[in-house]
Amino acid sequence: MRVAVIDDEPLARRGVIQRLARHPDLMLAGEYADAESACAGLPVAPVDLAFVDVQMPGRNGLEWLAALAPAQRPLAILLTAHAQYAVQAFALEAVDYLLKPIDDARFDEAVERARRRRREREGAGAAAPAVAPLRRFAVRVGRRAVYVEADRVEWIQADGDYALLHIGGRSHLLREPLHRLAERLDPRRYVRVHRSAIVRVDCVAELQALPNRDAIARLHDGTPLRVSRTYIDALLARLRDGAGTG
Template sequence: MRMRVAVIDDEPLARSGVITRLAAHADVEVVGEFADGPSALEGIAALAPDLVFIDVQMPGMTGLEALAALPPAQRPMAVLLTAYENFAVRAFELQAVDYLLKPIDDERFAEALERARQAQPYRRSAAPAASAQVAAANGEDASWLNRFVVRVGRRVAFVEAAEVEWIQADGDYATLHVGDRAYLLRESMGRLSRQLDPAQFVRVHRSTIVRIDCVAELQPLSNRDAMLRLRDGTPVRASRTYIEPLLARLHGRPGFGG
């Protein structure tokens, strides 16, 4: 699968260094290079590259600001070029598959490009889903979120929604529980509850979402809350605020919105 790449950096030598490295890969086509954020936005909209190598610290508009300004459906995969590591979480929200510290190491460059190759099929399949979210905002039919993109150390992992047993709020993040593994995702519970298929997931507390078929028992409590036991034995508290839609879903009825 051929990959179309754009290079964005305000330093000409840095741009040429990346382009020279890319020239060694037969499956990569450099479709454009840009020296600042605004021109990069125009170029990305016009050229629709699969991947961008983009500098974070650029005058006027940073690389992260440029990526954030793009609609999700138009936002390419990104490898960030920087001298710092403290932006990593925000970077991965913006489809960054890796980041390279300057000066760039050849081995790390090749590793980042390989990660982009591995992510490319998933990124392409995710594009219709992003378009569907826009359609939903306009009152049209939409698809439910079926895959999470999460960071595991310095790698990107793809977690199928159907494998997630329950989700727990953790400050500004959400923890996805998959068997004995947990994945951290920067997302609010309210947004997740609107993105997940209500036929499979239900919010049971302001800080908890469960997959319906993972609920094994429900024990009512005196204050009208309930204690759930999942099939793996995990106890989860359900707030009375969410009891009615929870019971409706457990009995196979549509219930209420999340």
């Protein structure tokens, strides 16, 4: 990946560049002291990933990213001394944000998240899975077997070796573990957001970032679901694509 570092502090830029050297697949393509010089340089030397300081003289890093058209916006890792910028980072679809002083392990983790996000971008529009996704569930209601269309299920919650299907304020117990359901559902419509939860993408009304890089997804009916940092990239990719609306 071609990388730019945008930070008004020379020492901070040097620290990022030194850490980049540990990753052979990352190539420094530009170093900028402010947003205006980045605006002039990046069209000439475009990059895949930018490390962007939030607080800079003139236009700050968030304003610079917001001014770019989404199609022209590189993957971005924000550099900041304040965790409260997490909400804006999610709104601008930033890959991650690193708190200063930068921790080496967190730097490597953010880089790996950027690699995954790039693979997702490159894989967008890939062919549908060869195995047809599950279309309906058979659940027990007393002595009856009731068949529930998969497209009606809003979210699924782990319950030991079973799963709870949530539909319109009601829940149905299914004798199947969550990890097995995750393999059988349509991945274009359903995303795992936590080790104990799967959500239908078009049921997500809003996403609220948390300081530890987890998030809270609030469904249209008001239900809050914890989104683990492990699964946030997959959910953001589906939300960006408008998946689950058809």
